[in-house]
Amino acid sequence: MTVTVSGGRLTRVTLATATGTAVAGTLAPGGTSWSATGRLAYGTAYTLSALATNADGKPVRKRATFTTVKPSNYTLPYLQRTGGFALHNGATYGVGIVPVVHFDEHIADRAAAEQALVVTTSPHVDGSWYWVDDQNVHWRPESYYVPGTRVTVAARVYGVRVGSGLYGQADRTASFTIGAKHVAVADDRTHTVRVYFGDKLVRTMPTSMGQGGYVQGRNGSISLWTMSGTYTVLDHGNPVTMSSDSYGLPANSPYGYGAESVYYATKISTDGIYLHELDTTVWAQGHQDVSHGCLNLNQSNAQWYYDSSRIGDVVQVVHTTGPRIELWQNGDWSVPWSTWQRHSALH
Structure with a gap:
C-alpha cells in the first residue's frame, strides 16, 4: 500500500x-x-x-x-526436494539437486502461484518450474549447477489468490549451497559404476543391476529392470529394511524375498532403487545382472559410496534395456529441457 x-x-x-x-x-x-x-x-x-x-x-x-479480504481457505507451501524430503536451510547439496514446492491444497491458478515462487542464484543461472500436478512444482536449470553456487528458494504466496477463495497462508524461504561435482555413471555393458569427482575418475566399482523382465505382483506387472536415465541421490540408510512385499511382490512368490537389513544403502529413486551392499552377489558383480533393480556392490565399495556421496549428487544409468526412468521416480534430469519448460504455467 x-x-x-x-x-x-x-x-x-x-x-x-x-x-x-x-x-x-x-x-x-x-x-x-x-x-x-x-x-x-x-x-x-x-x-x-x-x-x-x-x-x-x-x-x-x-x-x-x-x-482486507477474508479467504474461505488457505494453502501453505512446503519447501522440499524430490522424494518428499525437506529442503534444509543452510545445507550443502549436489549439483543435481531439484527444489520442490509442495502446496497442501490443490492450486487452481498455477500461473498466479508460480509468479510468487522466486529462485535466486549466485552466480546467476536460468531455470524453470515444472508442475507435476496441482500441488507439486519442481525447479531446475538446463544443466547441472556450478559448484559453489548459492541458491535461495522463496515461496512468497502470502496475500496471493491462487484459486477461488484460496490464498497463500504464509511465505517460506530456504537457502543452500552447491557442493563439489560428483557424478556416478553405472554402465550395464561393463557392469561397473564409475565415480567422477570434478570430472576426474576416482573409483570404479563392479556392480550387478536389475536382471530385467517383469513379474506379476499384487497390483499388476512389476519391473525388474534398472531403468536407464539420470537419477540423483535422495537419501542414505544404514541399514535399510527391504522386502519384495513393500512393492507388491509377495515374499513367497518365486522372485519374492522377506524383510532383511541391507547395509550402506544409497537411495536414488522414489520407488526403491539403491546402490547398496550385497556380498551374496559378489560373484555376479562386474559380470551379470541378478538384482530386482538395485545396484549391488561389495561391502567396501558400498560403504565408500555411502560415505562420499551427498544428497543431490548425480547418478547416470546407461546401456540398460527396458523402460527409462520417469519424472515421478526421481527422473527430473531425464526430462528434455524443451519439454521441461512447457510444463511451466507461465510458458
Missing part, C-alpha cells in the same frame, strides 16, 4: 486496525510518498490517515477505511 502527494509534502501517515495495531511504513525522501513495509492481516479493518502540507504550507488531511 502506498500514499502519494503532488504539489506538496507528506508529513505523517498512519495505517492501523480498529484496536490500534499499526502497520509499519516508510516516508520517501522529500515526503513525496509513503509505503507500507509491514504486513496487513487477512479479514481486518484498517484506517489510513495521511497529513500533508500543500504548496502554500497549509495542512491537508485525508482519511480512508477499508477491510
Whole structure:
C-alpha cells in the first residue's frame, strides 16, 4: 500500500486496525510518498490517515477505511526436494539437486502461484518450474549447477489468490549451497559404476543391476529392470529394511524375498532403487545382472559410496534395456529441457 502527494509534502501517515495495531511504513525522501513495509492481516479493518502540507504550507488531511479480504481457505507451501524430503536451510547439496514446492491444497491458478515462487542464484543461472500436478512444482536449470553456487528458494504466496477463495497462508524461504561435482555413471555393458569427482575418475566399482523382465505382483506387472536415465541421490540408510512385499511382490512368490537389513544403502529413486551392499552377489558383480533393480556392490565399495556421496549428487544409468526412468521416480534430469519448460504455467 502506498500514499502519494503532488504539489506538496507528506508529513505523517498512519495505517492501523480498529484496536490500534499499526502497520509499519516508510516516508520517501522529500515526503513525496509513503509505503507500507509491514504486513496487513487477512479479514481486518484498517484506517489510513495521511497529513500533508500543500504548496502554500497549509495542512491537508485525508482519511480512508477499508477491510482486507477474508479467504474461505488457505494453502501453505512446503519447501522440499524430490522424494518428499525437506529442503534444509543452510545445507550443502549436489549439483543435481531439484527444489520442490509442495502446496497442501490443490492450486487452481498455477500461473498466479508460480509468479510468487522466486529462485535466486549466485552466480546467476536460468531455470524453470515444472508442475507435476496441482500441488507439486519442481525447479531446475538446463544443466547441472556450478559448484559453489548459492541458491535461495522463496515461496512468497502470502496475500496471493491462487484459486477461488484460496490464498497463500504464509511465505517460506530456504537457502543452500552447491557442493563439489560428483557424478556416478553405472554402465550395464561393463557392469561397473564409475565415480567422477570434478570430472576426474576416482573409483570404479563392479556392480550387478536389475536382471530385467517383469513379474506379476499384487497390483499388476512389476519391473525388474534398472531403468536407464539420470537419477540423483535422495537419501542414505544404514541399514535399510527391504522386502519384495513393500512393492507388491509377495515374499513367497518365486522372485519374492522377506524383510532383511541391507547395509550402506544409497537411495536414488522414489520407488526403491539403491546402490547398496550385497556380498551374496559378489560373484555376479562386474559380470551379470541378478538384482530386482538395485545396484549391488561389495561391502567396501558400498560403504565408500555411502560415505562420499551427498544428497543431490548425480547418478547416470546407461546401456540398460527396458523402460527409462520417469519424472515421478526421481527422473527430473531425464526430462528434455524443451519439454521441461512447457510444463511451466507461465510458458
